[in-house]
Amino acid sequence: MLSEEYLVQQAVNGNQAAFTQLYNQNFDRIHRYIYIKVRDRAEAEDLTQDVFIRALESISSYKWRDLPFAAWLFKIAHNRVIDHVRKRSKEKRAPLEEAYAKSVEDPIQMTERDYEVYQLKAALEQLPEAQRDVATLRFIGQLSIAEVARTLGKSEGTVKALQFNATASLRKVLYGKLDG
Numbered sequence: 001m002l003s004e005e006y007l008v009q010q011a012v013n014g015n016q017a018a019f020t021q022l023y024n025q026n027f028d029r030i031h032r033y034i035y036i037k038v039r040d041r042a043e044a045e046d047l048t049q050d051v052f053i054r055a056l057e058s059i060s061s062y063k064w065r066d067l068p069f070a071a072w073l074f075k076i077a078h079n080r081v082i083d084h085v086r087k088r089s090k091e092k093r094a095p096l097e098e099a100y101a102k103s104v105e106d107p108i109q110m111t112e113r114d115y116e117v118y119q120l121k122a123a124l125e126q127l128p129e130a131q132r133d134v135a136t137l138r139f140i141g142q143l144s145i146a147e148v149a150r151t152l153g154k155s156e157g158t159v160k161a162l163q164f165n166a167t168a169s170l171r172k173v174l175y176g177k178l179d180g
Contacts, residue, residue, distance in 0.1 A: 008069050011059050019059060023052055026070050030077050033141040037081045039121050047084055051077045071147040074137060078151060123173040131166035134159055 002021070010018035030051055035044035054076050062072065124132050130152075137148045145163070149156045 004069055005064055008062065008064055012062055014060075019056060022069055026073055027052070029070060029141050030073055033074065033136060034077055034081060036117070036121060036124065036136055036140045038084060039117070043084070047077070047080050051080055054080070067147055067150055068144075070141075071143060071150050074141055074143060074147070075151045078133070078137075119174065123170050126173055127166055127169055130154075131162050131169065134162040135166040135170065138163055 002018075004022075004025075007018045007022055011022055027048065031044060031048040034047045034051070035041065038044050038047065051073060055073055124135060127135065133152055134148055137143045137151060138145075143151065145156050145159050148154075148163075149159045152159070154162075
């Protein structure tokens with residue numbers, strides 16, 4: 001298997017196959033992160049594609065800085081989600097329920113997964129924004145402390161503290177009913 005640094009360098013040099021491999025390695029993580037933020041499958045897919053289009057357009061100026069390529073992608077994704085939320089808040093539209101396409105997936109499993117995502121999203125929404133961003137990048141995006149710090153422009157100590165507080169709050173929200 002080729003190293004990520006090598007693939008990135010090849011992509012920077014215009015190797016489309018290398019960029020495609022980076023895309024395949026990172027698509028699911030970026031998509032999960034965006035989906036948790038926007039909670040709309042179609043919008044998450046569109047935004048995820050937009051992240052990779054922007055990455056492809058900017059790859060020639062990318063500089064390797066001993067952080068995984070995903071950290072750069074998550075920074076792009078984070079900014080796209082912010083832009084999307086701002087744009088959506090300016091649009092005055094009634095929320096519509098997501099129309100589910102026919103799927104070969106078991107409808108019971110789909111419903112259970114969607115309910116779990118809904119519960120997690122509802123719990124995350126109760127956190128302060130900084131804790132929510134850290135928790136989403138750490139646990140949904142699976143970034144390291146250093147990657148989250150770099151993505152959000154915070155110190156690693158701050159990210160650790162935010163993560164600790166976020167997990168304590170999430171545990172209380174999600175499992176607090178079981179303790180009593």
